Amino acid sequence: MTATIVPDHRGRYGEFGGKYVPETIMFALEELESAFEEAISDPAFNKLLQKELAIYSGRPTPLTLANRLSETNGGARIYLKREDLNHTGAHKINNAIGQALLAVRMGKKKIIAETGAGQHGVAAATVAAKYGLSCKVYMGKEDIRRQALNVFRMKLLGAQVIEVTSGSQTLKDATNEAIREWVASVEDTFYLIGSAVGPHPYPKMVKRFQEVIGIETMEQFDVISERKLPDAVVACVGGGSNAIGMFAPFIQSDVPLYGVEAAGLGVDTNHHAATLSKGSNGVIHGSLTKLLQTKEGQITEPYSISAGLDYPGIGPEHAYLHDTKRVTYEAVTDQESIAALKLLCVNEGILCALESAHAVAYSLKLARTMDENQSVVVCLSGRGDKDVHTLMEHVEGVEAE
Amino acid sequence: MTATIVPDHRGRYGEFGGKYVPETIMFALEELESAFEEAISDPAFNKLLQKELAIYSGRPTPLTLANRLSETNGGARIYLKREDLNHTGAHKINNAIGQALLAVRMGKKKIIAETGAGQHGVAAATVAAKYGLSCKVYMGKEDIRRQALNVFRMKLLGAQVIEVTSGSQTLKDATNEAIREWVASVEDTFYLIGSAVGPHPYPKMVKRFQEVIGIETMEQFDVISERKLPDAVVACVGGGSNAIGMFAPFIQSDVPLYGVEAAGLGVDTNHHAATLSKGSNGVIHGSLTKLLQTKEGQITEPYSISAGLDYPGIGPEHAYLHDTKRVTYEAVTDQESIAALKLLCVNEGILCALESAHAVAYSLKLARTMDENQSVVVCLSGRGDKDVHTLMEHVEGVEAE
Amino acid sequence: MNKRWESFQNSTQYRFVPYIMAGDPCEEATIELSLALQECGAAALELGVPYSDPLADGPVIQRAGMRGLGQNMTLEKTITLVSKLRERGLKIPVIIFTYYNLLLQLGENRFVTLAEENGVDGLLVPDLPYEESSYLREMCSNRHLALISLVAPTTHEDKLHKLSKEAQGFLYCISSLGVTGVRSEFRDGLSAFLHAARLNANVPVLVGFGLSSREQIQQFEETSDGFIVGSAIVNKIESLEKQLMSNREEAIMEFKHFIDSLLPVYSR
Amino acid sequence: MNKRWESFQNSTQYRFVPYIMAGDPCEEATIELSLALQECGAAALELGVPYSDPLADGPVIQRAGMRGLGQNMTLEKTITLVSKLRERGLKIPVIIFTYYNLLLQLGENRFVTLAEENGVDGLLVPDLPYEESSYLREMCSNRHLALISLVAPTTHEDKLHKLSKEAQGFLYCISSLGVTGVRSEFRDGLSAFLHAARLNANVPVLVGFGLSSREQIQQFEETSDGFIVGSAIVNKIESLEKQLMSNREEAIMEFKHFIDSLLPVYSR
């Protein structure tokens, strides 16, 4: 494996990445990049970040052997990296804490964020409250309707939730609108992006704030298992933040890595969010990457039962890892993910997020092709409390009353 | 302070406690008591318990300094013991894991549990799934209606939820029904009680499985603050399990301890759950304690906005700590707890359970009477996701849309 | 031991002890139902006290308790009801069946005083196991009230031995695990249990919990000295509720008919 | 530099550059609106391409894009539309305003070829900052297409210097932060920024973003060489949507009237 260092100074991962944004905010990206680079080379910042992750969010999160699930499934042992145990219930908070600390360091008093299902919106509103920043969250009208509970939570946390009525009124439009707002308020506002997407330096920064997942996993695996490294690592991919965070320290190793996209109703239908399997090169939200689009370049609306995977693009580093074949990307359907979620529930007492259930579903398949002495580590990116309403509509065999 | 060891061999805390149960289950309590005593004196059991708490539930939970909240409030610094970060979102899982491991050790294959809002029901269903036990959860018809999401979660975890239509169709009746079921199936069934209530040895056992809260707190406080011990410790009291767990290691010290009950609409109305402030001695669910009752001894229905505090009795050790004045018990209204919950939200980005908000509300009052060098530790027993529906109905100034 | 207990104990009949709930469906009905049961051959009467949280009872008796609570029946009123029963001619021992909390609130001392004054003969507290009963046991024995002990198939051998020996009034053997209510089957090993109880008891050994038909009752004829029927009777009362309020005479006729059909022929 | 740009640059007038969306509300309307704008004195035309995710645009132009998408207007069709405009007599420079993704999918090479073939004079890509534009810049300069540079009040001084120097066609100075749309106020320091831009530019310096009234436009008369109006015009087109489809002649009359009212007196 050639050890190309990505991203380069222009924010490029091979051909992917870059900064495709209006000139108005170019200076802000440069300001952000230098503030970020300076912060992460400052031991005091890293110490503070580590302390906040530990004392506020409860890190390190454990690595749990899924005993009964592995036995029921057969094949390799499955370990779960428990990002669901983070404060606010998903890995999203790792990044939100990191970016908020950076915003404070840069003297910004306002943050803005986009959200789809509301998970990143809640994380952003949370850190804004914690660090005394004002917070506006952009959210599609359609998503506001579907995710009333999270909308209420954000408001309770003191954030302003701004309804986005443009386009398809979902995550991609909320992101457009957040960028628009950023363009207008760039001088005093920090844009807190929720995944490893967006213009450089966002993908790099989000990876840096999420790599704690992989670093902890590597250490923990070494301690609790007989082998040094697992035989496979699996994570779901929406924008790609939990996956890139999990993969980060493993990329240099030769452990097989698997990113799992949402196949929705099937990759051969028009209802999926399988960006790498079915998308093509293009620019979305400031970055050159793979995306779902018409042949003319109109971005199409993706579909997944899981709101967090329902994104037409993907972080540029994943596009790069895909093209360089370092990571294998697979797609899992709604049905497979629900089945995996149920199996995890009844065997381990863990209700995971529908996003994470995609990773679990693929691990189950993968583990069955491996032997009992091998181990698969799955990033359990979040808990499923948020999905209970959706599950009530979709899970058969458990009457909802 | 005289160091009486409680409970005595009859399960008595002074005049409180005991085993007021049908003869049919007396043998089971004895069997349980000896299995429990034997288990907790076995290092292997303790090691296993500790491992499960760490690797499955994510312990230790952090002790978070609530910086901005303390400043906004004035007076003493407030520290939060983050039981909300446990798997399933509350301290309840500590006890559920402990009892489930004991059930497995005793060779039981079935567990039963009672639940009000569903928190303990979810914890019980969770450990049942995790350790491969079958699980029946008794829940009042009225509560099933109010807590449809938790009912669905329990079912998803593979538990059977049994609707209780007797009496007022709430927690106390669900507990009666669980005890009835236990009487019938006592030979092969483990009754997994959810709070520090019930006949001996339950209050002792639940305390033992929850004291990890206090033990961790004591160690953490010593490390992160300049002083050895906090100047006050506060916890909410429903049945009393999080409070007794938090207080456990502090009881021998002279740190002032405060238990906070639910004053509902006010202790001078008929709508509260302030057992110690307004109750009298009596027997409920197998234990002699304080309870809310008519002068003839009919148990009355309590009220609190917080389902977990909405219990007409209280663990017998609390009745004892109240009468011996070692712990001060205070009551906080619905309104005060909602205000505290909002304040914690906007200042710290933590949405706590309504139960825990009662403890927060009282700490705020208490801290204001103290000086800036002093510290109050609050047990944040659970997260508030479960309460968002209730809050939507009650919180003004945040429109729900 | 008082005269009523003496004749209960000296009886050579297979003893029938019915359970009814005080105030179900009203106080006067309770009186007439009690007298009817005596006429049908009851050897003693268990009189339940309505309680908000009857954790040893199944749904039938729970509902009876709700009806009694609706009539504002209390422990104190139940005790004074016994003196009315005496005035109206009830001669058999009456045992008050009450949960412990009601007793605690009334006061154990006050209870025994009132009980003695009103012609109560015994007391049964389903949630007060032997281990918690020493004070009450002493109070009762000072006033010649029988504190009825319950033993279950799950009771340890030596405890069974002890309780059987010390039993007053009669020894209540629980025929099946679970709460009160109608059962269709009984557990194996029941006769061994009854045998062990009888071996040591100085009082009649009665079997109860879930008996609901003549056939079931006859099963225990050899192994016990009598039987208790609760839910089956309370169930009948529930079905007669309206008539018991409006057309009592006829209802009582039907009730007696039902009791006759339940009893083994030789108990009538 | 082609003739059209030459006459644009040599003009002594205060240059008016309108923006309209291709296909809004239909292709024929776009043609007639373009010609009307030329008649009203437009010095050049910015022709927008409908895009699903126009992140530099405010709601007015977003809606216009939706209408254009509804007409199945694409980048390729927009380019060929320009040759129709030429046939119908449009003589001023036409600049295609497109988001980068549309260009990428068409292919940058193919774009410049088509553009040249169809009489397109320039290209403006709002989400392609200078730093990412070197390839396209080279392609454009090979085909004598002006790749219009945008500079903003937030652009660093030395970058402003460089962009002004290298600017082709005209230099687009963003008059206010935020997306396209009508503004009621402009920021302080704007004239210093325009002054700095003008100092180095070899092409006319135009100001745009948010201009919507004659009064506003006149503010920049001293400090710039022309102005761009987008949302205010597109807004008018929206209000004329129905008439533009059914009774076009009258609509175009009203449109011209509106444009006249917008322009400084000396621009007519």
Ligand SMILES: Cc1ncc(COP(=O)(O)O)c(C=O)c1O
């Ligand atoms: C629990 C969870 N997992 C995964 C994702 C997908 O995001 P990413 O791919 O950035 O990790 C989300 C996004 O909301 C999420 O909430």
Ligand SMILES: Cc1ncc(COP(=O)(O)O)c(C=O)c1O
């Ligand atoms: C979060 C939380 N806190 C507190 C309680 C009260 O119980 P206890 O007094 O046993 O801690 C509950 C009960 O459901 C709870 O869910």
